[in-house]
Amino acid sequence: MLDLRFIRENADEVRRRSLTDRGVAVDLDRLLELDREVLELRQARDEARAEQKRTAKTVPSLSGDAKQEAIRRGKEIGQSIKPMGERLSGLEAELRELHLQVPNLLDPDVPAGLTEADNALVRAVGDKPTFDFKPKEHIDLANDLGLVDMKRAARVAGSRTYFLRGDLLMLEMAVLRYALDLVIARGYIPHAPPLIVNHDAMEGTGYLPIGADQAYQCTREDGWLIGTSEVPITSIHAGEILDGKKLPLRYAGYSPCFRREAGAAGKDTRGLYRVHQFMKVEQVIIGPNDPAISREFHEEILTNAEDVLKALQLPYRVMALCGGDIGRSAAFTYDIETWMPGRGSYGETHSASRYYEYQARRLGMRYRGEGNKATLCHTLNNTVIASPRVLVAILENYQLADGSVRVPEVLVPAMGKDRLEPIAP
RNA sequence: GGAGGGGUGGCAGAGUGGUCGAAUGCACCGGCUUGCUAAGCCGGCGUACUCUUCACAGGGUACCGCGGGUUCGAAUCCCGCCCCCUCCGCCA
Numbered sequence: 001m002l003d004l005r006f007i008r009e010n011a012d013e014v015r016r017r018s019l020t021d022r023g024v025a026v027d028l029d030r031l032l033e034l035d036r037e038v039l040e041l042r043q044a045r046d047e048a049r050a051e052q053k054r055t056a057k058t059v060p061s062l063s064g065d066a067k068q069e070a071i072r073r074g075k076e077i078g079q080s081i082k083p084m085g086e087r088l089s090g091l092e093a094e095l096r097e098l099h100l101q102v103p104n105l106l107d108p109d110v111p112a113g114l115t116e117a118d119n120a121l122v123r124a125v126g127d128k129p130t131f132d133f134k135p136k137e138h139i140d141l142a143n144d145l146g147l148v149d150m151k152r153a154a155r156v157a158g159s160r161t162y163f164l165r166g167d168l169l170m171l172e173m174a175v176l177r178y179a180l181d182l183v184i185a186r187g188y189i190p191h192a193p194p195l196i197v198n199h200d201a202m203e204g205t206g207y208l209p210i211g212a213d214q215a216y217q218c219t220r221e222d223g224w225l226i227g228t229s230e231v232p233i234t235s236i237h238a239g240e241i242l243d244g245k246k247l248p249l250r251y252a253g254y255s256p257c258f259r260r261e262a263g264a265a266g267k268d269t270r271g272l273y274r275v276h277q278f279m280k281v282e283q284v285i286i287g288p289n290d291p292a293i294s295r296e297f298h299e300e301i302l303t304n305a306e307d308v309l310k311a312l313q314l315p316y317r318v319m320a321l322c323g324g325d326i327g328r329s330a331a332f333t334y335d336i337e338t339w340m341p342g343r344g345s346y347g348e349t350h351s352a353s354r355y356y357e358y359q360a361r362r363l364g365m366r367y368r369g370e371g372n373k374a375t376l377c378h379t380l381n382n383t384v385i386a387s388p389r390v391l392v393a394i395l396e397n398y399q400l401a402d403g404s405v406r407v408p409e410v411l412v413p414a415m416g417k418d419r420l421e422p423i424a425p
Numbered sequence: 426g427g428a429g430g431g432g433u434g435g436c437a438g439a440g441u442g443g444u445c446g447a448a449u450g451c452a453c454c455g456g457c458u459u460g461c462u463a464a465g466c467c468g469g470c471g472u473a474c475u476c477u478u479c480a481c482a483g484g485g486u487a488c489c490g491c492g493g494g495u496u497c498g499a500a501u502c503c504c505g506c507c508c509c510c511u512c513c514g515c516c517a
Contacts, residue, residue, distance in 0.1 A: 004474090043475070046486040053486090056498040060443055067497095074497030222507095241435060241472085243453095366472090368435070372454055374472070 001362050002102055008035055017105045021323040023114040026101045034095040041091065045084045052077040100209055103328035104358040110332055114324030119335070125306065126315030128339050129397055136403065137342035138395035139271030142168060144403055146423035148272065159269075160261060160276045164388070167420040171394065171407065172279065172387045174414035179281045179308050179385035180254055186304060188252040188283055193232035195255060196223045201235040204363035206329030206355075213262045229253025230381045233284045237365050242377065244369030248287035248297065252384065255280060272388035273347060281384040286377050288369060291356060294378045298354045301382035302334050305350045308385055312408045314393050315339035317346055329358050336383075342396040349389050352382030 007014050007028075015028055055074045062070055111120040142148040147168035153161040164172060184190055202208040202224050207215060216225040226232060233253040242249075257280050268274035283304060285297045302318065309316045321333040330353035337346035360366070360377040368374055398406040405420045412418050 039475075042486080046475075049487090050485055053498080056496095057443070059497055071497045076497095078497075243435075368453080372470070374435095 001099055001358060002105065003357075003361065004035060004099060007099075007102065008032065014102065014105065018103045021106050021110070021112070022103055022326065022328075023324045024103055024328070026103075027098060028102070031095065031098040031102070034091055034098065038088065038091050038095055041084060041088045045081060045088060048077055048081050048084065052081065097209070100203065100362075104331045104355065106323050106326065107332040107354075109320075110326065111320055111322040113322035115322070116325055118322035119325055120320045120322070122318040122320050122334065124315070124317040125310070126313065126339070128315045129341060131341070131399075131401075133401045135341040135396060135399060137271060138273075138340070138392040139342075141342075141395045141399055141403065141405060142272070142391075144422075145405065145420060146425055147420060150271075158276075160274060162272055162275060162388070166423045167415070167417075168391060170415060171411065171420065172391060174411045175312070175385055175390055175394070175408075176254070176279055176281055176387060177414060178311070178410060180252060182308055182311075183250075183252045183281070183283055183304055183384050186250075188250040190252045190254055191229070191233055191236075193226070193229045193253050193255055195226055195232075195258075197226055197232050197235070198222045199224070200238065201231050204238055205231045205234050205359055206327070206362065207231060210328060214260050216258050216260060225258040226255065227259045228257050228280060229255040229282045230284060233282065234286070234359055234379050234381065235363060237286065237377075238363040240365060241374050242286075242365070242367040244288060244367040244375075247367055247369075247377070248285050248293075251284045251286070253280070253282040253284065255282075257386075271392065273343075273392055275388065278386055278388060280386040282381060283384050284379070284381045286360075286365070286379055288367065289357065289375045289378055291378075294354050294356060294380060297378075297380050298332070298334070298352060301380060302336075302352045305336055305352065305382055305384055309336065309338060309349075311410045312390075312394065314390075314397055314408075316349070327353065329353075329355055331356050331358070334382075338390070338393040340393050340396050341399075342392075347389065347392065349386060349393065350383040352380075354378070354380045 002014065002018070011028060011032060018024070019026060019028065052074060055070055055077065059067060059070050059074070111118060113119070136144075139148070139150070143150075145168075147165050149163040149165060150161070153163050180190055196218060199208060199222050202211075202215065207227065208224075215227055218224065230253065232255075233251050236251070237249070257278050259276060259278075261274060261276060264274060283301050285301060287293055287297055306316070306318070316336050316338045319335045319337060321335055326333045333351060333353040335348050336350035336352070338349040340347045356378050357376040359379045365377045365379075366374045367377055394408060395405055398408065400406065404422070407415045407418050407420065
């Protein structure tokens, strides 16, 4: 979240860069009004408390009537503070609720616009494959090869679920392993995180309170299924004051991810493109409070992801998301979209964001740097690879005329074969 | 699940009703000393919010796992919760 004092002193800028340019509505006037009231009331209460403390301190040194009088006075002040405290906590709760909803400031270089169509092409890489036959969609390829069973998955687990079978599972494991190895080689420490996290981690990374309808909540406890390992990984050092000399921390997450996909009914209903559960290798950087350095890290994590796609020889393009398409917590986001011949379009496979202090402030994550002062960290993250979406791209780009599918060259050693082996019906 | 022990500042660790925001040590920062290193000496050193101030700086409040309560006054007493450790039971 944004610094409350910054909002107070730069209301117009916040209104423009956090709300208008995103097409987001938050009652900023109410927030400012609450902020004012809270400050006033808090001051009044603190003054009363100061007097209460002064009075209490005199008690031991007094005796007789003077002592009784001091005790009586102390009680009296205590009584006057009580209603102030109650009113204050009500106002503070309301203020916090609004405060949590204020999105991050958009960076100045975010493309203007409110819809997907306004996203800006940064670059397109790789040659799209040409087919001398009509390319099939991934789901038809996989079905025909017996490598996926969505029909029965639906019976067992509902819509947007799947059984991966045979070599398609082995391909998933191989591609995840490849991606993980790549970032490990670049200094990222791999983590298998908790998949069920608490409210603080969800809220701290910006997936709550707005976004609650996209997450699976566990009943009977404070538990949320992660929609990305960004949530537990970025939260690792929540509430800590880190040693500035140890920054940046480069972490990788390896985990299943769970998403409700509420509001996406009727969208991408076919196949493995939009599902409730998927596997992801994620990269997270926790860095120092320096926007220029954050921008460099942003390019670094983008490059890591691009290098995986290059190794897989999948054509892709990098998009700079416009204001309306960037998530509330991010200041700037690149998406990578990978070419999917069956769809006949690029499909989003990666999302790389920089947050500056936004998540760190929510998480209470700081470091002690120059001058020994505790300073909020900066955070960033990006997908390294997400499956089954990457499988969609592999299946469709690597298909042959006979309906078989080649294995990307870099995965052949791990797969021990260069074709996906069909499973007879 | 049962029994017991414990959660205090960056870390370790004192503190069981008042002058405790909290001893001490380590770490860290500044200075002195020093051929270099190590050691030593002196000083400083929590966080958040807020007020005063041009600023240096100073004042106020809160924070000793979290939330509530008792009291003129709570790190300290009471209640609830969370987490960690040890032992027992159960179990992949």
